Amino acid sequence: RSDGSSGLVHLRPDSPVRRKGFLMGVATAAFQIEGASDADGRLPSIWDTFCRTPGKVLNGDTGDVACRHYEKWAEDVDLIADLGVDAYRLSIAWPRVMQRDGSRNEKGLDFYKRLLDRLRERGVQTYVTLYHWDLPQHLEDRGGWLNRETSYRFADYADLVSRELAGRVTAWATLNEPWCSAYLGYGNGHHAPGRTDRRYATQALHHLLLGHGLALPALQANDPQAPRGIVANVGAAAPARPTPEDHDAAHLYEVQHNAWILDALLRQRYPDDLFRLWPRTEPLVLPGDMEVIGRPIDYLGINYYYRSHVRSDGANGFVEVRVDGLERTQMDWEVHPDSLRRLLTGFRQAYPNLPPIYITENGCACDDRVEDGRVHDPERLSYIDRHLAAVDEAIREGVDVRGYFIWSLLDNFEWAFGYSRRFGIVHVDYQTQARTLKDSALAIRDFLASRQP
Numbered sequence: 001r002s003d004g005s006s007g008l009v010h011l012r013p014d015s016p017v018r019r020k021g022f023l024m025g026v027a028t029a030a031f032q033i034e035g036a037s038d039a040d041g042r043l044p045s046i047w048d049t050f051c052r053t054p055g056k057v058l059n060g061d062t063g064d065v066a067c068r069h070y071e072k073w074a075e076d077v078d079l080i081a082d083l084g085v086d087a088y089r090l091s092i093a094w095p096r097v098m099q100r101d102g103s104r105n106e107k108g109l110d111f112y113k114r115l116l117d118r119l120r121e122r123g124v125q126t127y128v129t130l131y132h133w134d135l136p137q138h139l140e141d142r143g144g145w146l147n148r149e150t151s152y153r154f155a156d157y158a159d160l161v162s163r164e165l166a167g168r169v170t171a172w173a174t175l176n177e178p179w180c181s182a183y184l185g186y187g188n189g190h191h192a193p194g195r196t197d198r199r200y201a202t203q204a205l206h207h208l209l210l211g212h213g214l215a216l217p218a219l220q221a222n223d224p225q226a227p228r229g230i231v232a233n234v235g236a237a238a239p240a241r242p243t244p245e246d247h248d249a250a251h252l253y254e255v256q257h258n259a260w261i262l263d264a265l266l267r268q269r270y271p272d273d274l275f276r277l278w279p280r281t282e283p284l285v286l287p288g289d290m291e292v293i294g295r296p297i298d299y300l301g302i303n304y305y306y307r308s309h310v311r312s313d314g315a316n317g318f319v320e321v322r323v324d325g326l327e328r329t330q331m332d333w334e335v336h337p338d339s340l341r342r343l344l345t346g347f348r349q350a351y352p353n354l355p356p357i358y359i360t361e362n363g364c365a366c367d368d369r370v371e372d373g374r375v376h377d378p379e380r381l382s383y384i385d386r387h388l389a390a391v392d393e394a395i396r397e398g399v400d401v402r403g404y405f406i407w408s409l410l411d412n413f414e415w416a417f418g419y420s421r422r423f424g425i426v427h428v429d430y431q432t433q434a435r436t437l438k439d440s441a442l443a444i445r446d447f448l449a450s451r452q453p
């Protein structure tokens, strides 16, 4: 094999995941790779502001340059196509394509038109996310996701983009990981805009989901051929001790991460347990909101990375605890593929109307070894292999999983960790901007080339 490894050894030889009909892709997001943060009329986003706030992002890193994808897009498309993947998941930067007054920014839109056209020429399907966390700063200045107005502005943005890019996109996703936007952005402040109040988190989440629901009819009207969905991060928790209290804590963790979003989308309600956990944080829900949020979607994107351990906080909540002796990635996240299988089968049982699922992100940051022009990352290939095997098991247990995207194509700006954590299957030398396929990418390329119909 070109990477010297034995390839995907955990994924069963007869798995449907090894067949051509199962969609295999790589993923990125605009702010994390594009750079060119003030080119061609791009407006500042909340992440530009956050990066400039001392102490928020490791080493004071910013998205100003990132992977220079705004210039190197054609080379990057070739990289994607040469890997042999079926699909590329990318996001559109809202502040690049829409001006303050809501009108279009033609130069920003042209960038995405060129990019999508080139991907199509090279035979790569495109999964386009409208919002991967880069809210225009001028909207944050008016309250951001705490302001219901932002939901309507998001629907306007979705309308504009889907009108402009109709016919060029394989599938749309409205939001990436609204839990992270709400909880990390407005709850604990680890992400932009860095606000810290639990009441803010429930309110922000409600407005994010409302924006999602409001955007769906515009996507349908402007680009009826392309399926529409949303991408949710899901969390798994195990009790730290085998006590009823800690079991309940683990349950609450999963309510807070998963049911909060999925119940709203698929049952048109927020889970009661959420307000047991967070009393007096009910969002302001107006009549009709839950029906808008629960409008039908064509697919659900799931992002999964790790399992947590939690114990009861002695009151009504939970606290995360670090358990020693577990396999962990460079993010200190536990590697636990079976949790992905368990969550997927659990969702199938809990939600009779669960739409088809795509794993829209999975991957890891690890200590890559650069040596003689090669980049050795055996942990990454093993991580991907074992998670694909878990997806295979979920499919055998009856879950309709149609595809899997590796996070990420390139090493990139890893949010609060800046450039210190590398998730790419392709190494980026930030001095020269040279791209080098890591061993994992070589193995995945071999795997993709070997697939049978």
Ligand code: PNW
Pocket (backbone or CB within 6 Å): 029, 032, 176, 177, 180, 233, 303, 305, 361, 407, 414, 415, 423
């Ligand atoms: C996701 N957490 O973020 C994002 O969609 C990507 O942009 C990101 O690069 C990737 O996962 C890796 O982190 C997350 O703290 C950020 O649980 C934080 C968490 C989960 C997902």
